[in-house]
Amino acid sequence: MALDNLSSSLRETFRKITGSSYIDKNVIKEMIRDIQRALLKADVNVKLTLDLSRKIEERSENEKPPAGMTPQDYILKIVYEELLAILGKSSNLKIQPQTIMLVGLYGQGKTTTAGKLARFFIKKGLSTGFVACDVHRPAAFEQLRTLSEQTGAKFFGIKGEKNPVKIFNQSIEELKDIQVKIVDTSGRDSLDSDLLDEITKLKKAVNPDEVLLVIDATVGQQAGPQAKSLMDATGLTGVIITKMDGTGKAGGALSAVAQTGVPVYMIGTGEHLEDFEIFSPKKFLGRLLGMGDPEALLDVAQEADISDEKAEETMTKIMSGKFNLMDMYDIWEKFAKPSLMKRLFDSIPVGKMPKGASNMLDLDAAQEKIGKYTVILDSMTYKELENPEIINAKVIRRVSRGSGTQEQDVRNLLKEFRAMKENAKMMKGNRALKKMMRGQMKGNPDLLKEFED
Numbered sequence: 001m002a003l004d005n006l007s008s009s010l011r012e013t014f015r016k017i018t019g020s021s022y023i024d025k026n027v028i029k030e031m032i033r034d035i036q037r038a039l040l041k042a043d044v045n046v047k048l049t050l051d052l053s054r055k056i057e058e059r060s061e062n063e064k065p066p067a068g069m070t071p072q073d074y075i076l077k078i079v080y081e082e083l084l085a086i087l088g089k090s091s092n093l094k095i096q097p098q099t100i101m102l103v104g105l106y107g108q109g110k111t112t113t114a115g116k117l118a119r120f121f122i123k124k125g126l127s128t129g130f131v132a133c134d135v136h137r138p139a140a141f142e143q144l145r146t147l148s149e150q151t152g153a154k155f156f157g158i159k160g161e162k163n164p165v166k167i168f169n170q171s172i173e174e175l176k177d178i179q180v181k182i183v184d185t186s187g188r189d190s191l192d193s194d195l196l197d198e199i200t201k202l203k204k205a206v207n208p209d210e211v212l213l214v215i216d217a218t219v220g221q222q223a224g225p226q227a228k229s230l231m232d233a234t235g236l237t238g239v240i241i242t243k244m245d246g247t248g249k250a251g252g253a254l255s256a257v258a259q260t261g262v263p264v265y266m267i268g269t270g271e272h273l274e275d276f277e278i279f280s281p282k283k284f285l286g287r288l289l290g291m292g293d294p295e296a297l298l299d300v301a302q303e304a305d306i307s308d309e310k311a312e313e314t315m316t317k318i319m320s321g322k323f324n325l326m327d328m329y330d331i332w333e334k335f336a337k338p339s340l341m342k343r344l345f346d347s348i349p350v351g352k353m354p355k356g357a358s359n360m361l362d363l364d365a366a367q368e369k370i371g372k373y374t375v376i377l378d379s380m381t382y383k384e385l386e387n388p389e390i391i392n393a394k395v396i397r398r399v400s401r402g403s404g405t406q407e408q409d410v411r412n413l414l415k416e417f418r419a420m421k422e423n424a425k426m427m428k429g430n431r432a433l434k435k436m437m438r439g440q441m442k443g444n445p446d447l448l449k450e451f452e453d
């Protein structure tokens, strides 16, 4: 995840607070210093970081925990609430017929994002079409046409035409039966007057339901001023932040946009079309803090064409530690697409596990081993998959030969499987985590009962 450093620093801070036997001014001061360092490293604006610190300090010193809540848990609740506040309000694209205009500078990932948006709406059952109004970058025409073939979206463009308004007007007839129209516009190297002029003219002709700024997370805090000036000039309705997978500055981009009041609708998390997620501040922060995101599993399961029941059953099994190699095989086989696997693991709460324990759920390691492990599991009998405890040295030798892998690979798989079961049990036993998760799972009775005392 792009914010690994921020995530591990905040989890460490939470671990320290959970583990401290008392809370006094010094403990709070040290916690705030840790949080400040973590946020500044994630490129969050200095003023915003100091305001946040002041609020946390003031609340921690003046507010008393409600009955039944320990001072430690209450401090964590304050930090969680104040961090949530800098991530902005939650607001999402409506799943209904509409016209969307994408704007942004060069190289931000706008055309790719058009493809991701098309796939998103088509998966929701809405017919979708592209209007190629990027008249400055010839490659964008072909790129969009290819994306239409990949996603099944319709495509309208006029090769070589330099007037985007003319292109749009001629698309109206062609795309009249299409429910969601995505208008890709020209990128520019800066927010100069002719870009704003072109967007304003095109917007008048298109009269879109949404004007979305597509911006690369690596611009960090600069995302804020860009969103602000486009909002003032063209009436921006939302932001899509791309490349959240590749930069530690995502915190800066997210918080900077949040300050403008323009909602972040979606985030891009990779080059593939499925690397695209609805942005929810609560879910995002929950995953950052390792509190997991049970609902994310259901979205991911849909993408992996797994039924909600099967996904819930899998999640319940994982959380309760009652799963065998057959369940593991199911997960790996179904979620083999790296991005789906990443979202699956992000949705499992690992926040408060003792240091190092959660590296077993380290998705990057799992991703590169997925192929090898699936082959190894393929070479096991049903009996061995259902009852891993019967696997001995002789079976390991047979399976490694049958799968063309090393015996050590088979041993590693078994070790990670056992660690995953151990971690699941640890999560279950963790009181503070239960409290945190209760809020997350209230809509999920099956998962909640796993966390009941």
Ligand SMILES: Nc1nc2c(ncn2[C@@H]2O[C@H](COP(=O)(O)OP(=O)(O)OP(=O)(O)O)[C@@H](O)[C@H]2O)c(=O)[nH]1
Pocket: 104, 105, 106, 107, 108, 109, 110, 111, 112, 113, 134, 137, 140, 185, 186, 187, 242, 243, 244, 245, 246, 267, 268, 269, 270, 271, 275
């Ligand atoms: N890692 C990663 N790469 C991305 C993401 N979104 C887009 N990209 C890559 O960023 C590069 C630029 O993407 P394009 O879609 O061509 O965006 P663009 O250059 O802004 O398009 P124009 O605005 O039309 O010029 C491509 O290599 C994309 O694969 C993302 O979320 N993560």
